[in-house]
Amino acid sequence: MKFGKKRQEPETAAAVQLRNAERHPFGILDGYVPLREGEIRLYRAIREGVPLVDAAIYKLVRMTGGVSVKCAEVRAERELQEFLRTVPAGRGQRGINAFLECYLDSLLTCGRAVGEIVPTGNGREIAALLCGRAEDVEIQEGDNPLDFCLCGRDESGRMGPLPRQELLLFTPFNPETGNPYGVSLLRSMPFLADILMKIYHTVGVNWERCGNVRFAVTCKPGEDGRGQAAERSRQLAEEWSAAMQDAKNGRVRDFVAVGDVEIKAIGADEQILDSEIPVRQILEQIVAKTGIPPFMMGLCWNSTERMSSQQADMLTTEITAIRRSLAPAVEQVCRLWLRMHGYEAIRFQRLDLFSVTLRQIGAYIGRMHLQDAIKVLCDGDGNGNAAPIYTIGTAPVSGTKGTLSYDALLEFWSQFDPYTMNTMLVGGDVMLKLLKLSEFQNPLTGLNFQGTGTLTTPLGATLLRTSAMPAGKMIGLDKGYALEQICAGDVLVEYDKLIDRQLERAAITSISGFAKLFTEASKVLVI
Structure with a gap:
């Protein structure tokens, strides 16, 4: 009876579930799927990865400006303006303008904004105006488009209607038919942002290689040294490494080799692709989406570029449309404050x-x-x-x-x-x-x-x-x-x-x- 060794099957690599997709630092842009929470994370990644987009949203927020109120009664107007100037807005900020900046930032980025009016314990005053996370709130529609309520998670993590709907603020940005959540200003940018980030990532890698040059040392032994090729290669590698290490430490050291030795920089003969034209084409699309003139974003494509009257009118129209989106939330806050202080009681009497x-x-x-x-x-x-x-x-x-x-x-x-x-x-x-x-x-x-x-x-x-x-x-x-x-x-x-x-x-x-x-x-x- 013969005993032989058991034949071993070749080992296969295990299926790794958690692995790092090291495409570029903002790899989420390459796997874009338009879902609600994932979509919001995607848009925030675009703002973090593309400074031009982030600057455009900040400029839109600041150009929208603040609010002013007018009341029929002078005393009511004076007290309401003082309230809007001093109301706490969370995180050490005060005033309705600080609240609206955060509210509008969420509106443009996420396509919707959620806020809350926080009353005092006795319900006779508004204690604060706070912005919420848009991804933490869902909409539950009723039998008709006018019947809906905002839902959030309770202590057990289940989604249900929030108890005080009259104290919640909700504004969708350009809502579409059948989509009550609104549309983000960045909706059409993931594809372009992904290409732009790939170009920038590649340029960064190339410049990193130019600053940290890799060399190829080639030794061609003669007829009398073919038997000692391995030993000579080892000696050349040690000497070359020592020379590079001394150069990194600031010491000058010569490298001397005997024989036919050739030293070349890896990639020195290759030509770097010109990225100016494709980057400009992508930036033109992004700027067109934001509606802000290029020179306001620091892009000097023309030597004598300035804003014409037509461009000024178009920009004013865009800002006015954004202000109209914020008006209902501001009116809700003002009406509630007036009712709490008795200024609108006569309107609700017969x-x-x-x-x-x-x-x-x-x-x-x-x-x-x-x-x-x-x-x-x-x-x-x-x-x-x-x-x-x-x-x-x-x-x-x-x-x-x-x-x-x-x-x-x-x-x-x-x-x-x-x-x-x-x-x-x-x-x-x-x-x-x-x-x-x-x-x-x-x-x-x-x-x-x-x-x-x-x-x-x-x-x-x-x-x-x-x-x-x-x-x-x-x-x-x-x-x-x-x-x-x-x-x-x-x-x-x-x-x-x-x-x-x-x-x-x-x-x-x-x-x-x-x-x-x-x-x-x-x-x-x-x-």
Whole structure:
């Protein structure tokens, strides 16, 4: 029985799963697949690898500028501008402009921007405006394009709707039909950026080789030295290495060889490809995508290049379009701040309810003025000019005390010479006694009262009923000579904000007084 060695199969290399793709430092550009999170990482790699793209986005952000607000109320505008100037924006920054710079940077790079309005613990003030990572938020659409919500990951890592949607800011950049996430400014650049990075990487490698020259030492032994070729090659390699090492350390050392020895620099005979034209063609495409003139990016392709009026108008149009994309987010922040401070509460009230309230306030002010006027008519304005008082049953007014008659009215009316009693102020009790008089019960008077509610007296005076009149008294006056009203300025309206109720309270103030003109133009009848 023969025992032989087992035949060994040739070993094959194991399949390595984790390996380094050392194409160039930004190898992700070569494997571009347009997926959401991977796409955002790709665009950020483009900005990191191509300084021109990064500078273009920064210039667009800065040319977009800040925001200014205008309010109908001067006080609201002043307080809102102070808030926008000092609101914390995270990472030591303050102001709405710092927030918008980060927000717009994400909008141009990722195609969408996400932000959050952070309220204080009591919900009465905005504590901060913060930008979020666009790749951490997804959109959940409803039955129609107007119904959608923003979703994020909870503590367990599951994706679900975020609780306070009204405090979230979301802006897509040039959204397409069926794609609510928006489109990045860098969407068409991965292919060109990949070629550009390959060119730059190759140029860098070539220059590295020029600075670290590799040499090829060729030794051709003669007829008498063919048997010692290996030994001579080893000696030449040692001496050459020692000479190169001394040169690296700053020492000069000669290399001496015997025989036919040839020394050449590796790659010295090859011609380096001209990269100026392809690089310029790629940069032209990138500049065209950003919309910024080349000279603003430091590219001097023409000796007398400057911006024409047409180019300025096109650049202004691009900046205006970007500002329009940011306007909804700024308006959402401003509206929420105004509601928190009560400046927009009147907009959310029903107009009819507010009008009724204003009419009630006006009627109350009118009653107060009437009370003051009646008091001045009866008691005077402090200058000893109280109105004359007549009592029924006491001359010159006849009749029985406590009973109102038509004869008593005529006698009271006759006391106004040379004035005319054209106005009568009565309370509710005196009004009933007047309506019960037979002289007030003729068909014409009844028709006017029942049809229009207007009272007509035989004396030709206007009858006014008011609860401000004391019971059992009547004031007769000549409205052209009895009283004057003195006002200290116009009606003053002051506002106070009820932050806890998100309402605005109005205080209406009227400063006025009354003075008597002629004492005999007003008289009092006591029934």
